[in-house]
Amino acid sequence: MPWYLAPSLAQLRAEVNARWPHRSKASDGTIGDRAHSARTSDHNPNSRGSVNAIDITAKGIDTRALIDAAKKHPSVRYIIFNRQIMNRDIGGFKPRRYSGSNPHTAHVHISIYQRASAENDRRSWGIAAATAPQPDPKPKASKAPPFPLPKGHWYGPESRDPRNHSGYWKRDRDGIRTLQQRLKDRGWRISVDGRYGPDTRDVVRKFQREKRLRVDGGVGAETWAALWEAPIT
Ligand SMILES: [Zn+2]
Numbered sequence: 001m002p003w004y005l006a007p008s009l010a011q012l013r014a015e016v017n018a019r020w021p022h023r024s025k026a027s028d029g030t031i032g033d034r035a036h037s038a039r040t041s042d043h044n045p046n047s048r049g050s051v052n053a054i055d056i057t058a059k060g061i062d063t064r065a066l067i068d069a070a071k072k073h074p075s076v077r078y079i080i081f082n083r084q085i086m087n088r089d090i091g092g093f094k095p096r097r098y099s100g101s102n103p104h105t106a107h108v109h110i111s112i113y114q115r116a117s118a119e120n121d122r123r124s125w126g127i128a129a130a131t132a133p134q135p136d137p138k139p140k141a142s143k144a145p146p147f148p149l150p151k152g153h154w155y156g157p158e159s160r161d162p163r164n165h166s167g168y169w170k171r172d173r174d175g176i177r178t179l180q181q182r183l184k185d186r187g188w189r190i191s192v193d194g195r196y197g198p199d200t201r202d203v204v205r206k207f208q209r210e211k212r213l214r215v216d217g218g219v220g221a222e223t224w225a226a227l228w229e230a231p232i233t
Helices: 007-019 063-072 170-185 198-210 221-229
Strands: 053-057 076-081 084-087 095-097 107-112
Touching: 007 053, 007 107, 063 076, 063 107, 170 198, 170 221, 198 221
Parallel strands: none
Antiparallel strands: 053 107, 076 084, 076 107, 084 095
């Protein structure tokens, strides 16, 4: 089914882009991925084809100003940021601990009500002078850099398997840093140290679970590609 970002959220995004033109978009997202479609998520198009959630990258914007503006907009139902969820219908956006697998430290998630009136409310969010909402671009997959290892090899925690690359050898560390940085840009909490330790393995497992990949905690060609090509949600 063709889908579109709810016009109220398209208006929000246009204002965010106008106020912070140099902001990072590394963790931006609108439509959900296959993992989301298996469960209820506002990132999935509803029966009208409307996507009622948006993720806005925290880097390069004033997240406080964004969240304050979102709380004032009548379409907004809840906001997730920095391990906290704020729901209009629970204590009037009273912050509560959010314990989902993605801590939402790299992006602010904003969900609106599942109602046509909330979707079509194009009033200004008071973030920037009202600008014409921009048409939603097709969700574009960013191109993955080529997988650095030979076919059938993978990055993983230290093991005796000669196909496994843990960062024990210096030559493997750039590739590991690249995948760790990409996970970080996508919003996961991970240190970019070029060593494939248990922390990296655990984050990769969560990522694989979310993206419905084989959950082995290692990064082979398939997981490597998904790190760039799977939508960020
Ligand atoms: Zn989200």
